[in-house]
Amino acid sequence: MSISTSQTERNPVEQPTSVAAPPPEDLRHLVDILQRPDIQAWLQSQTGNRPVEEQSSAEAANAREIIVGRLNAVRSFVHDMATAIPTLPAELNRARLALMTEMREQGSFAAILPLVFFATLGFGLEWRYWHAASGFRKRMIATHLDTIDDRLRAAGLRILYGQGVLLAFAVGSIGAFLLFDWPPLLQHTVLAYLLVFLAARLTLVVGRIVLAPGAERFRLMPMATVTARFWFFWSAVLVGFFAFGHFTYQLLPMLGVGHETTYIVALASGLVLFGLALVALWRCPTFDGVDMVSRRHRVSTVLSTLYIVANWLVALSGVAATFYIGVVLLVLPIAISCVRLSIDHIMRPPGTMAADEGAPSLTGAALERGLRALLLIGGAYLIASLLGLDLGTLAARDTMAIRLIRGLLNAFVVILLADFTWRMTSAWIDRKLMQTAGDAVDPDELRRSVRLRTLLPVLRNVLFVVLLAMAILMALSSLGVEIGPLIAGAGVVGLAVGFGAQTLVKDIISGMLTRSW
Numbered sequence: 380m381s382i383s384t385s386q387t388e389r390n391p392v393e394q395p396t397s398v399a400a401p402p403p404e405d406l407r408h409l410v411d412i413l414q415r416p417d418i419q420a421w422l423q424s425q426t427g428n429r430p431v432e433e434q435s436s437a438e439a440a441n442a443r444e445i446i447v448g449r450l451n452a453v454r455s456f457v458h459d460m461a462t463a464i465p466t467l468p469a470e471l472n473r474a475r476l477a478l479m480t481e482m483r484e485q486g487s488f489a490a491i492l493p494l495v496f497f498a499t500l501g502f503g504l505e506w507r508y509w510h511a512a513s514g515f516r517k518r519m520i521a522t523h524l525d526t527i528d529d530r531l532r533a534a535g536l537r538i539l540y541g542q543g544v545l546l547a548f549a550v551g552s553i554g555a556f557l558l559f560d561w562p563p564l565l566q567h568t569v570l571a572y573l574l575v576f577l578a579a580r581l582t583l584v585v586g587r588i589v590l591a592p593g594a595e596r597f598r599l600m601p602m603a604t605v606t607a608r609f610w611f612f613w614s615a616v617l618v619g620f621f622a623f624g625h626f627t628y629q630l631l632p633m634l635g636v637g638h639e640t641t642y643i644v645a646l647a648s649g650l651v652l653f654g655l656a657l658v659a660l661w662r663c664p665t666f667d668g669v670d671m672v673s674r675r676h677r678v679s680t681v682l683s684t685l686y687i688v689a690n691w692l693v694a695l696s697g698v699a700a701t702f703y704i705g706v707v708l709l710v711l712p713i714a715i716s717c718v719r720l721s722i723d724h725i726m727r728p729p730g731t732m733a734a735d736e737g738a739p740s741l742t743g744a745a746l747e748r749g750l751r752a753l754l755l756i757g758g759a760y761l762i763a764s765l766l767g768l769d770l771g772t773l774a775a776r777d778t779m780a781i782r783l784i785r786g787l788l789n790a791f792v793v794i795l796l797a798d799f800t801w802r803m804t805s806a807w808i809d810r811k812l813m814q815t816a817g818d819a820v821d822p823d824e825l826r827r828s829v830r831l832r833t834l835l836p837v838l839r840n841v842l843f844v845v846l847l848a849m850a851i852l853m854a855l856s857s858l859g860v861e862i863g864p865l866i867a868g869a870g871v872v873g874l875a876v877g878f879g880a881q882t883l884v885k886d887i888i889s890g891m892l893t894r895s896w
Contacts, residue, residue, distance in 0.1 A: 456697035460646070463639035471644075474634035478564055493556070494569050498576050501552025508547035512540065524596055527740065530725045533597060534588070541584040548580050567633050571626040579619035586611040589721060599721040603668025613659040620655060621706070624648030628699070646694060649702060653691045657684060700765040707765075711758045715751050722747040744806040748799045755795065759788070789857035797850035801843065808839045 412418055509516075519540065522533045552573050561569070590607040591598040598607060624645065631641040660683055661673045673680045690705035726743030768784065812835055815828040856862050 453696050457695060459639050460643055463637070463643060466637075467640055467643055470636050470640040474631060474636050477634055478568060493565070494572050497552045497556045497569065497573060500555050501548040501550075501573075501576070504551030505544055505547040508543055512543065516540065520594075527726055527728070527742075531742075534599065534725060537588050537597065541588050544584055545577075545581055549577060552576065564634060567630060571630045572623075575619065575622045575626055578622035579615055582615045582618040583611075586614055589717070599724060600717060601720060601724045602666040603664070605668040606664045606666055609663055613655075613663070617652070617655060617659065620648075620652050624652060642697070642699070645699060649691055649694055653687055656687055660684065660687075700767075703765050704762055707758055707761050711754060714754050718750045718754065719747055722750070741803060741806055741810070744802045745799075748802045752795045752799060755791075759791065783858070786858040790854035793850055793853045793857060797846050801846050804842050805839060808835050811835055 515536075519533065519536045522536065523529050524533055553570065556569060556573060586592070589599045590602075590611045592604065592608040592611045595604055595607075600607070627648065628641060628645040631644060632638070636644075660680060661671075663672050664670070665672055665675055686705075686709065690702060690709070693705065694702040722743050726740045726746075811831060815831045852862050852865065855865070
């Protein structure tokens with residue numbers, strides 16, 4: 380008896396398993412009592428203001444505890460970083476020795492810097508591609524750029540040529556390296572820094588397509604040559620050093636370096652990147668190349684500087700994802716603005732210098748909104764991956780947070796689709812209005828122009844209201860809001876307004892028909 384009693388005392392969780400279940404009649408009687416309105420009213424009165432106040436105070440206390448706990452975690456992390464700084468040389472030397480040990484086991488070939496060899500091999504294959512495509516390049520240079528179709532064709536050819544350059548370098552460097560069997564540490568090291576070379580080469584190729592520092596007639600961004608050359612150089616420097624820091628941060632744990640030391644290296648790399656970004660920001664010229672941005676737009680430059688400083692300081696919290704998310708949020712608006720300026724510059728009508736002259740282009744609207752949607756979706760995917768959200772498993776889980784995230788993503792897609800549709804229809808209506816703005820001689824053509832100028836603005840306003848209402852309702856539905864009552868209420872209000880404004884609607888339609896005919 381004493382043994383069983385002691386076991387029961389040690390395992391109090393197992394004790395309820397010996398209690399018999401109440402009879403079904405008693406359970407049904409209890410459910411009937413709890414469903415009585417007077418009992419429910421009494422229970423609600425017992426859980427009135429006092430528990431709510433206690434709950435709010437508990438939530439406030441929890442919020443304070445979370446903030447204090449986070450600050451203590453940051454303070455502890457900074458202390459760990461400071462403690463780990465003296466061990467940094469020894470940790471890095473141990474990683475170097477581990478890598479050199481594998482290189483000696485491979486023989487003399489691995490000792491002569493395989494990274495330099497395969498990078499040189501990639502540049503060599505790129506040089507061979509440059510010679511093989513000399514005829515294609517000459518035809519591309521001789522392309523006329525008088526019309527929109529000519530500019531689109533030239534941009535497409537330059538993008539195709541740039542893809543060939545990147546493919547040649549990737550095959551000659553990374554492809555050739557992967558053909559051989561390497562030890563794990565050596566393989567990860569060489570592959571990481573070959574990817575750094577590829578990132579820098581990708582930036583230079585994109586810079587030659589968009590900025591064209593040596594060929595102003597092919598430039599997609601409307602800017603002066605001095606500005607194009609400045610950003611052609613600095614974009615490669617910033618992207619290359621960012622890739623260097625990122626792949627080094629990913630590589631050091633594989634070489635046996637501790638977490639604190641790895642993060643110190645990442646912070647130091649981020650500090651250097653932060654300094655380079657500030658130098659580029661405060662020295663960059665304006666689009667016309669006459670002045671510097673820091674002089675003409677001082678407030679914007681100071682705000683951008685504060686954002687860059689804050690982004691690096693947030694990385695001191697010990698979460699590397701915050702730094703990368705800050706970089707994404709900084710680069711994404713710049714990329715969207717560059718896409719808009721490039722598309723407007725390409726789609727300018729023949730014989731015009733400004734992008735807003737002439738009739739709007741449906742192709743330009745489709746390209747601009749389509750590329751912007753791709754950038755936004757790609758940015759959202761990057762942020763989700765940095766936050767540790769696996770989009771593939773979101774559909775399989777059904778918690779409150781997952782439902783909210785899934786609803787936000789669906790609402791985001793709905794808003795992008797509504798924006799794309801509105802941009803296309805608005806550009807088509809503006810184009811039609813500009814085409815009918817000329818002086819018509821034929822009476823029938825004149826009546827048709829007047830009718831279109833009367834009806835198309837009304838149609839645009841109606842389409843805007845319809846698209847806005849549909850987008851809002853679909854976004855709310857994606858977030859889990861029941862939109863049935865909203866639709867019913869809107870129908871009732873619309874019916875009441877329709878009955879109450881019959882005379883006004885009749886006058887508007889009569890005026891439209893009178894102007895049209």
